[in-house]
Amino acid sequence: MASYTLKLRRYSPESGDPAFWQEYKVDLDGHRSVLDGILQAKDREDGSIGIRCSCRAAICGSCGVKINGRPGLACHMHLEEAQRRADQNGGVITVEPMGNMPVLKDLIVDMDAVHWKKVQRVTPWLIPEGEHPEREYIVAKEAMVDVTQSMACIQCGACVSDCLSMEVDPLFVGPAALAKAYRFVGDPRDGQQFERLRDLSEDPHGIYDCTHCFNCIEACPKGVAPMSQIMRLRRIAGSDHGIDDRNNGHRHEKAFVDNIEKNGLLHEADLLPDSYGGKFHPRAVPELLASLPVALKGLRRGKITPKKALLHAHKASKDVKRIFERVHDQEKRYELNLYVSGKDEDLPGGEEMQDEQGTEAHGTPASSSAERSPNQA
Ligand code: FES
Numbered sequence: 001m002a003s004y005t006l007k008l009r010r011y012s013p014e015s016g017d018p019a020f021w022q023e024y025k026v027d028l029d030g031h032r033s034v035l036d037g038i039l040q041a042k043d044r045e046d047g048s049i050g051i052r053c054s055c056r057a058a059i060c061g062s063c064g065v066k067i068n069g070r071p072g073l074a075c076h077m078h079l080e081e082a083q084r085r086a087d088q089n090g091g092v093i094t095v096e097p098m099g100n101m102p103v104l105k106d107l108i109v110d111m112d113a114v115h116w117k118k119v120q121r122v123t124p125w126l127i128p129e130g131e132h133p134e135r136e137y138i139v140a141k142e143a144m145v146d147v148t149q150s151m152a153c154i155q156c157g158a159c160v161s162d163c164l165s166m167e168v169d170p171l172f173v174g175p176a177a178l179a180k181a182y183r184f185v186g187d188p189r190d191g192q193q194f195e196r197l198r199d200l201s202e203d204p205h206g207i208y209d210c211t212h213c214f215n216c217i218e219a220c221p222k223g224v225a226p227m228s229q230i231m232r233l234r235r236i237a238g239s240d241h242g243i244d245d246r247n248n249g250h251r252h253e254k255a256f257v258d259n260i261e262k263n264g265l266l267h268e269a270d271l272l273p274d275s276y277g278g279k280f281h282p283r284a285v286p287e288l289l290a291s292l293p294v295a296l297k298g299l300r301r302g303k304i305t306p307k308k309a310l311l312h313a314h315k316a317s318k319d320v321k322r323i324f325e326r327v328h329d330q331e332k333r334y335e336l337n338l339y340v341s342g343k344d345e346d347l348p349g350g351e352e353m354q355d356e357q358g359t360e361a362h363g364t365p366a367s368s369s370a371e372r373s374p375n376q377a
Contacts, residue, residue: 003027004079006037008049009096010106019103022046023092030080034095035063037079038107050106058221061154064161065107066096071158071219074107098161100170114170115157118177122200126184129191143188146335150183150229152222159216159226171205175216175226178207182229185236197237201245207233208249232335239333251275261324264316269309 004026011019024041035053042049051074053063058076065074068085074095082093101109128137159175166172173181181200184190200206207230216226237243238250255274259266272291276284298304316324 001027002030004037005092007092007094011103012105028079031078033075034067034077034082035074050108052108061156064098064156064158066098068094071098071161073156073221076221098157100160100166111157115160118174119180121173122177122181124180126190127192128189137189139188147183147186149224150179153179153224154222158219162215162219164213164215165209165211172209173206179224179226179229182233194241197241198243201237201243204247208247248275263312263314264320265314267312
């Protein structure tokens with residue numbers, strides 16, 4: 001039996017006092033969870049500690065908190081591991097409520113106010129086309145491999161807690177809800193693929209509001225990789241359906257890729273005008289004028305020089321060109337589902353692939369998801 005100190009963030013709205021930290025000593029084996037530690041402190045020392053939990057087995061998603069500043073499930077983190085990580089930052093295991101959501105009490109956040117509201121925003125149910133079959137819908141096994149990763153979400157809110165875009169724009173639909181959206185966009189039984197994608201592309205807080213910070217991928221305790229699901233939504237919306245959104249998201253993404261293909265390293269001065277159709281495109285002119293104060297400030301502070309802004313010495317290397325050629329030469333885009341691992345020789349249609357590191361993954365030709373939709377633009 002070992003002894004651990006848990007430093008919990010306490011907050012009780014009825015008291016009118018600001019939040020404060022309180023330490024508790026718990027005696028438990030190191031393989032017991034942080035949640036076990038909190039429950040022992042609640043049981044033995046202070047019954048008023050607020051923590052939400054149910055299954056204690058990383059299934060229900062109730063016990064999302066931040067441990068040592070990182071979001072995760074309290075029941076899914078061993079005390080010894082939490083201590084090891086805490087040692088790098090002063091030695092005490094800290095537990096606080098998740099971010100980006102209002103705190104109700106102590107470690108409990110208001111999931112309704114943020115998380116569930118956003119999930120409702122993406123119409124989280126199947127909308128089939130045509131008449132309902134008399135019995136259940138039959139779906140090919142390989143067609144569902146593509147959505148298994150997003151189906152693994154337990155709605156714990158860890159990704160929402162760590163989303164940097166949501167910190168800047170609280171209206172951003174967010175990683176959990178968009179992963180949920182992919183669950184239906186990728187489902188062959190759904191008849192609203194195009195409508196869903198158009199809606200989430202046109203929404204200024206939709207799929208193009210993600211800034212690729214990867215935090216949600218790191219935070220997710222179930223390997224859902226919400227950011228990857230958002231990128232899948234973008235690829236199907238932009239490449240398969242050609243949705244030219246009013247947020248300029250798809251054009252900006254394309255300008256970015258073309259810029260790298262040409263230069264190898266990003267030439268920022270070209271990115272803005274190219275995102276709006278080129279330097280002399282009527283759409284680009286107001287954007288360039290609006291960016292002038294920032295550019296002038298950069299020039300004044302020496303962050304950019306006229307030479308650097310106008311000329312970009314870097315050109316794409318042969319290696320970069322080879323990567324792009326390889327991608328362009330592919331007949332079909334493959335969506336890798338890294339959630340499903342191992343061999344499955346019986347999987348019809350799905351191809352087993354190995355990347356250069358030897359990681360196994362199943363791939364589904366991406367066109368299959370677009371072909372399934374009767375509503376292509
Ligand atoms: Fe259910 Fe932690 S208590 S996931």
